[in-house]
Amino acid sequence: MEANHRLNCKCHGVSGSCAQRVCFRQLRRIDDAVMQKALKARYLAAKHVSVGPNKQLIAKTLTASGFVDEVVKASELVFSEHSPDYCNKEPHRGSVGTHGRCTLIDLQQQLNTNGTSYSDTSEYRIVLPCLK
Incomplete structure (x- = not known):
């Protein structure tokens, strides 16, 4: 930096x-x-790390011969846990997921497919869809 x-x-x-x-x-x-x-x-x-025996941060690096433990430098960005996936339901983290919810894109597709127009869309919430 x-x-x-x-x-x-x-x-x-x-x-x-x-x-x-x-x-x-x-x-x-x-x-x-x-x-x-x-x-x-x-x-x-950023590298996924774990704590080594000497309290060093160790990252597993993929090489031609397999995974090798590598001590990370102080200047490197690291993380110890992967970020939660809010698209999938994970009750232990308090996430209900986004699958099955009506998104703005779903609403537009439904309106275009049915050829109907709804004046009251209060039953729909705008939720960003999970893109993968």
Whole structure:
């Protein structure tokens, strides 16, 4: 992330004369396109880890000969648990899933197929469909 720092300078002096210039490196804002691209790249390259015998983070890496344990670097993005899949029902996590719900896309398909128009669609909730 150090490559995503930006050099900022400020001038100090009487009436803005810039008698003294102070410069510092600052991390880019989260809404900066360069920062977003870097974060996405790190997210996609994140490694699933477990804790090794010496309390080191160990990632399993696939090689031609099979999986090999690899100690991850401090600069790498890691995760210890996979994210929950909110599309499928997982009661132990409190997720009811999205299967079987009426989505906006389902409603549009139903209206187009039946050739009917509904003035009251209050029975439908807008839920983003799970794309896989």
